[in-house]
Amino acid sequence: MLPQSQSSSLQRLNHVEQRIVQLMQLAGAVMEELGNSQGPRPEKVVAHCREYMLTIKEIQTTLREEIKSACEYRPFEKSDYSARIANEISCKKVEYVLEKLDAMQTNIEKCTS
Secondary structure, eight states: OOOHHHHHHHHHHHHHHHHHHHHHHHHHHHHHHHTOTTOOOHHHHHHHHHHHHHHHHHHHHHHHHHHHHHHTOOOOTTOOHHHHHHHHHHHHHHHHHHHHHHHHHHHHHHHHO
């Protein structure tokens, strides 16, 4: 069974997915209106576009909140992931510095010969 917070998060993401489907339907309705043989009805196009933009804002807000809550995740106390990543980054930095020192040593040797 999923924890309540994870379940509600999945429900919100499912709702976002449904809203995206509605966006595609709105876009299709606008395209149909623009392709109307009698010419597009401006009030219909404006209404669809307004609803489209409001839905986009709602989706952005929901996704922003979901991303924010995901970033608040706290790793397990005994997890060494952060330490391992920091160690790998430090090793790469040391390798880079050693390469630069070797290049400097080579240049010094060329200049003195």
